[in-house]
Amino acid sequence: MLACTLAALVAVPVRAPGIVRPPMTVVLGVLLGASFSADLIGQMAAWVSTLLGLTLFLLVSGAACVVYFRTIGGNDLPTAYFAGMPGGLMEMVLLGQARGGDARRIALVHAIRIPLTVVSLPFLIPALGGGDIGTGRGAGGPINAASLDSVLWLVATGVVVAALGRLLKLPAPILLGPMIASGFVHMIGWTHSSPPREIVWIAQLVLGTTLGCRFVGTTPREMLRMVVLSLGAFAILIVSAVGFAIALAALTPLDVVSIAPAYSPGGLVETSVIALALQIEAAFVATHHIVRVILIMAAAEPIFRLVGRLRRK
Template sequence: MRRVRSWAVALGLGTAGGSLFFLIDLPLPWMLGALTATTLAALGGWKPEIPANLRSVMIGVLGLMLGSAFSPDLLGRIGRWSDSLIVLLLAMAATAVLVTAYLRRAAGMSRVTAFFAAAPGGINEMVLTGGALGGDERTIALSHSLRILLIVFTVPFGYRLIAHVHSVPMGESMGRLADLGGMDALVMLGSAVAGAVLAHLARLPAWMLTGPMMASAGLHLAGLTAFRPPAELVVLAQLVTGAAIGCRFRGLSWKEMAVMARPALGATAIMLVLSAGAAALLAGWSELSFGVLLLAFVPGGIAEMCLVALALGQDVAFVSTHHVVRVVLVIMLAPPIFRMIERRETRS
């Protein structure tokens, strides 16, 4: 019964926060409003919680939505993404080096804790790997949670204030629940389940997102379906995603939050500056716009940044591909690179 109350608190607060942000016309209202309400409640001593199964289902819905952005006409453009992926790799390396050095100096973190707190992606994997190598799991988890929270808040408001870009109404980019056909729903449900199972067996990161996304992308690229998840379901997925971020701060006091906030703000600022610089350089000598490149390079969560791209009317397929590549590379490369650094420093 206590857990049910925690679920009700999280969903109720998320709905209230999302509704308020929607009414006052703030960017990405359902995710950011839910995130704000549940974060404040968690820091205030409440115990909001999002059921893991519900979050997994909603992440799967987001995967289907992201995959629906891969239309057949996209095949001619995918080959031209190599330059941006190379720049992304270089920006990731620079981010990891500078943020690690900053966290060691500004927050006094150990080498292993700072390294895995600075790695730009794969929160669960970085916490587990960093902890296994002797790092502080709580610090690593909080650093990544604050990174995602700050980036998800900063980017949409930055677009609104600096570029005067407003959110695109969800009904214009998604379908409607009233128009949902039975056959389309069954095909996409089957592909989501099959994609998630295969991604889990292949041990892909964020498999509940990447599996349905790749399955949906395959069907759309082949021209077998034009299905898009209804806007009402995507709004619910945003609400659950935002509330789940806020619930990560359960059990954290305002004092502990303040202690972690200073290094997190500095680290996030470094990431944003490097991402913006890389986006500006590439935009200067390519046909890609600065706006879409910034969304592709900023190291927020995969689902969160893709929702931001959707809300701002940017190229969701381009953004989602870059974030999946970023997270996969971080998860694959971070542990062996850290061990190599450790061996080299031990010898010296």
């Protein structure tokens, strides 16, 4: 990720073809589903409080970021609003552009927010007392030890259910569809297989490369200006996430190390991969980021219309 970002900024002709990310996202979806188990069902009751807390977290941190981009960043309201919402990059760009916001600024803010999270979490989580760095507890064994039936299961689950996810119009369908299917068959005990670790490494490599290549065409001066501005919003989000994690850890059986990445301002795929690598409960983290994406997609536009009406009164 860092190498491709640097290459993009100095005009090295790097490019991540769009065809490479979807199959690797399917692999990661299956891998995340493998982190669900029958034992996990009994723990899910404790997730209700953190999911409710997530709604309050999004309202508080989102409002603070919007004010920051409006006052400190000097952006117009549509740009500040959709840049400040911790939602998906494409969704926020499209909604912001439709409301008259600066699509490029919104895209850069979100594109910078995710790498900042990817870089910071591996340092933040150990500082909070967790994070045993490894290949990820959900990853399978070496590829030469994988059985034929596990490979066929991986292919069938990934391809078929990713297509079904698109038909059902799920958010992030090529990740969420395979994750739901994989989680289901793991929880009922039909399989205990996971993608071989070498495939997981390749998926991480592709993910990092495509993240870095998002900055192709961005000048170093523009990038520096947006990074400086985005750092302030990132600080608001990450401090809020840790603050909520500390408060909820005192009120629930869950710990700060699990809650902080679940509330962190990264993307669903990226944060889930980090949770796997740091040996954190990936199912818990992924579930919270799915709910975050759904809440933002459902509420961002109505709240923006409400804000507009209040300003006109």
